[in-house]
Amino acid sequence: xxxVRNARIQIxxxxxxxxxxxDGTDMLFRCTKITATGTxxxxxxxxxxxxxxxxxxxxAEWCETNWAYFRGQHNGDGSVFWQRGRxxxxxSRACRDTITAGVPIYNDVTAGQAMNxxxxxxxxxxLTAGHYDKPGESFPxxxxxxxxxxxxxxxxxxxxxxxxxxxxxxxxxxxxxxxAHFYWNVRWQGTFLPSNFSDLSAxxxxxxxxxxxGAAASPVYQGSSDDRRFNHVxxxxxxxxxxxGVAAHAASNPNxxxxxxxxxxxxxx
Amino acid sequence: MKIGVLALALxxxxxxxxxxITGASPAKAAAPGSEATLELSVSASRAxxxxxxSSAPVRIRSVLQVESVDAGxxxxxxxxxxxxLLRSTxxxxxxxxxxxAPGASLTALPWTGRHCASQCDESCRAEAEYPxxxxxxxxxxxxxxxxxxxxxxxxxx
Numbered sequence: 358x359x360x361v362r363n364a365r366i367q368i369x370x371x372x373x374x375x376x377x378x379x380d381g382t383d384m385l386f387r388c389t390k391i392t393a394t395g396t397x398x399x400x401x402x403x404x405x406x407x408x409x410x411x412x413x414x415x416x417a418e419w420c421e422t423n424w425a426y427f428r429g430q431h432n433g434d435g436s437v438f439w440q441r442g443r444x445x446x447x448x449s450r451a452c453r454d455t456i457t458a459g460v461p462i463y464n465d466v467t468a469g470q471a472m473n474x475x476x477x478x479x480x481x482x483x484l485t486a487g488h489y490d491k492p493g494e495s496f497p498x499x500x501x502x503x504x505x506x507x508x509x510x511x512x513x514x515x516x517x518x519x520x521x522x523x524x525x526x527x528x529x530x531x532x533x534x535x536x537a538h539f540y541w542n543v544r545w546q547g548t549f550l551p552s553n554f555s556d557l558s559a560x561x562x563x564x565x566x567x568x569x570x571g572a573a574a575s576p577v578y579q580g581s582s583d584d585r586r587f588n589h590v591x592x593x594x595x596x597x598x599x600x601x602g603v604a605a606h607a608a609s610n611p612n613x614x615x616x617x618x619x620x621x622x623x624x625x626x
Numbered sequence: 627m628k629i630g631v632l633a634l635a636l637x638x639x640x641x642x643x644x645x646x647i648t649g650a651s652p653a654k655a656a657a658p659g660s661e662a663t664l665e666l667s668v669s670a671s672r673a674x675x676x677x678x679x680s681s682a683p684v685r686i687r688s689v690l691q692v693e694s695v696d697a698g699x700x701x702x703x704x705x706x707x708x709x710x711l712l713r714s715t716x717x718x719x720x721x722x723x724x725x726x727a728p729g730a731s732l733t734a735l736p737w738t739g740r741h742c743a744s745q746c747d748e749s750c751r752a753e754a755e756y757p758x759x760x761x762x763x764x765x766x767x768x769x770x771x772x773x774x775x776x777x778x779x780x781x782x783x
Contacts, residue, residue: 382717385747418751454752456741457706466706466741467754491753493743518751600751601708601742608749 359410359526360400364536364579366524368393372491372572374543377514379561383495386516388543388572393488395524397536398481399474402528406476409529412484413471414463414522416454418600419587421447422517422544423607425496427509428619430554434507437500438614438622441607448606449598451587454490454520458599461527463488484526492518492543494604498557504615510554515546515569515624521582523591533592535581541574664726666765666775669736674763674775676712677731685768688712688720692737695760695777704764705756707744710737712765716746723768737763739780758782 370392377386395414402410423441428434441447456464464470469487494516502509523538546569553559582588590597614622663684665677678684690710693702712734713720726732735745742750763775 380747383747387747416752452751456752456754463752464754467756470754489754490751491740491755492751493747493753494749495747520751601749604749604751 359402359528359534361526361534361536362398362400364395364397364524366393366395366522366537366539366577368539368574368577371574372541372543374545374570374572376565376570377545377547377549377563379498379557382499382557383497384511384514384549384561386494386496386514386545388491388493390489390491391541391574393522393539395486395488395537397484397524397526399484399526400481402480404529407474407478407480407482408476410474411462411471411527412474413465413486413525413527414488415461415525415533415535415591416463416488416490416520416522417451417587417590418454418518418520419451419584420517420519421450421604422515423447423494424624425514426512426622426624427500427502428512429502429505429507429509432619433505433617435502435505435509435615435617436512436620436622437502437509437616438620438624439496439500439611440614440624440626441611443612443626446607446610446612447603449603451590451598452600452603453590453597454600456601458602459596461525461531461533463490463522486524488522490520490522494518494608498551498561502615504617508554510551510557511549513546513548515544515566517544518542521584521587523582535583535591537577537579538582539575539577541572543572545570664765664773666763666773668763668775668778669733672736672778672780673733674712674736674765675731675733676726676765676773678726678728681728683728684726686712686724686726687766687768688722688724689766690734691764691766693762693764693774694756695762697760697777702762705761706741707737707756708742709746709748710744713745737761737780756780 372388372391374388425439428436519542524536526534546566548564550562663680665679695702741754765773
């Protein structure tokens with residue numbers, strides 16, 4: 358076991374969600390960035406040298422809500438429900454959130470987000486790694502209801518992305534030592550109405566569902582998350598589902614239900 | 627393999643505008659070799675323009691790549707930026723292979739400096755911002771031949 362002291366996480370920028378807004382053919386759901394810095398003092402490792410050890414972040418997205426309801430201008434134009442948060446659209450409930458698919462560390466592409474130790478790393482060593490994320494999503498402003506042949510327009514949507522960011526020390530054999538962690542999330546829920554059904558570039562009325570929209574970051578907890586809802590994508594197989602890939606698949610292949618009228622759909626399935 | 631043909635009528639200003647076709651911009655880089663085929667230029671807003679300066683159609687991949695460049699050290703590193711394409715609009719996405727007619731050009735949406743939402747809004751859970759510095763685009767032909775753009779600067783955000 359490595360000997361680590363003073364593992365700390367400082368959250369700098371806490372995310373806030375922005376009011377959804379139409380842009381071109383889509384309604385955009387954006388948030389501001391979350392940033393944090395993780396630090397720790399590494400005193401010793403069980404290998405001969407620190408070569409091959411990595412200090413950085415892992416992140417799991419352990420739950421996602423992602424659906425939209427479209428309806429026509431008139432009752433007889435029908436309605437359409439898009440579900441992206443359930444199978445088969447969403448291929449995995451929990452996923453490992455990384456920039457690069459198939460790797461454990463969240464960000465292995467930009468400087469300062471992880472430290473790759475070498476045989477020249479002198480111990481004890483002060484380790485620092487930054488964390489940054491800014492998730493986003495979109496829904497089309499309209500879709501065709503194939504039962505009625507009419508355009509149905511985005512009427513309501515709910516999105517919830519739940520994450521856990523974990524400061525880790527990774528051994529050369531990819532064993533994960535969790536040092537500290539925090540949970541965070543971003544959520545949107547609102548209803549939408551175009552002011553002109555034949556010109557979707559005109560103003561849209563966006564009505565937020567007060568408590569359905571927001572963002573949060575938990576306190577920082579020391580040690581392992583050991584959360585069975587997502588532990589398997591952190592310490593489990595190297596081929597854990599890749600969140601960007603899971604999200605892109607769901608966005609391109611939503612589960613679609615349609616009705617010939619303005620229907621009520623069960624959003625839980 | 628899907629192929630999109632940019633059979634460009636340069637005299638048609640309206641069509642040219644719709645396809646993001648522009649005139650040449652000041653900074654240019656022609657491909658090395660005895661015969662220049664593509665001329666690449668980058669605008670101040672980081673928009674890449676690819677112009678076919680040869681007398682034959684050129685088949686290029688729509689996937690666009692970016693390299694960070696350390697001009698002082700003379701080194702460069704290819705980045706794994708996602709969703710970066712030779713496209714002038716977010717939708718529809720271009721075909722895998724584009725055919726650029728002789729004399730035609732295509733201006734791509736600029737790189738945002740991000741990893742996932744690199745040009746347009748995407749379904750991103752993990753996102754990264756690349757640091758300020760110098761970069762260049764790399765256009766790849768269907769056969770694998772590459773053309774590098776002039777350097778451009780990504781400013782601190």
